[in-house]
Amino acid sequence: MHIRDDLGKYHAGLRETYIIISKNRSFLHEYLEGSVRESIRCKELISGLLDFSRQKEPKMELSNVNNLIDNVLNIVEKQYHKEKIDVIRKPDSNIPDCMMDSHQIDQVIINIANNAVFAMQEAAGDLEHKGVYRKRVLTMGTKFHADKKLVEIFISDTGKGINKYNLGKIFDPFFTARKDGKGTGLGLSISYGIIKMHEGNIEVESEEGKGTTFRILLPVRTGKSHE
Missing domain, CATH: 1.20.5 (Single alpha-helices involved in coiled-coils or other helix-helix interfaces)
Structure with a gap:
């Protein structure tokens, strides 16, 4: 019972x-x-x-940034095309080989490119609500500044741009301007740290409503000892 x-x-x-x-x-x-x-x-x-x-000291080896960009784009370009993003490559044929940690530089390129793709998707979504269509273009290329002994990797997008207030904070740990709540705010901070460990620099130019360009500047060295 x-x-x-x-x-x-x-x-x-x-x-x-x-x-x-x-x-x-x-x-x-x-x-x-x-x-x-x-x-x-x-x-x-x-x-x-x-x-x-646990950012590690770069394991320097002789590499070519044109090859790095090609390797990265060969992996991600199909996915970018699915998201209606045109990819333009602008390599400088005079780029010399130089010492770098190719895996770390790959990570920097991917971090910045993914941020650019998100910026274009967000801008497209905002404009489509207004019945406006703007082409999404990711441009990635290189330049050799022989006078300064610098190699430049530039990554440009046609996204919504970054306002002046946020522009001064984008490399701060945990800073993110994403509205969807995604992202950790660490990608650009990690990228900045990697480039500084290579004794290089990252410069950013942005115009609201038009897009953003990141310039990664790396010193040209052909051996383990500084030239």
Whole structure:
């Protein structure tokens, strides 16, 4: 008798729980979606923090930045095209080989390119609401400044641009201007740290409503000792 009563109570409890869930299905769906989003964001943040905290000294080897850009674009270009982004390559054929950590420079190029792609997607979304279409173009190339012994990698986009206030903060850890809540705010900070460890610099030019250009400047060295 007790078992039957207990089963009856258990069934009643399940039924009540089912009714509550049924009535609040949309709320639970939104709650679970939000939980998944936040767990992904936490994972990205932890991964970014680990990368940020254990930045290693560059393992210098003789590399060519034109080859690095080609390798990166060969991986991501198809995906960019799916997102209706035209990719233009502008390599300088006079670029010399120089000492760098090619894996770290790859990471910098990808971080900046992905930011550029997001900026163009966000700008396109804002304009499409107004019935305006603007072409999305990612331009990536190189220049050799022989007089300064510098190699330049430039990455330009036709996104919404960066306002002057944010422009002074983009390399700060955890700073992000993304409206969708995604991103850790560490990508550009890590990139800046990598370039500084290469004794180089990153310059940024931006105009609101038109786009942004990042210039990565690396010293030309052909051996492990400084020239």
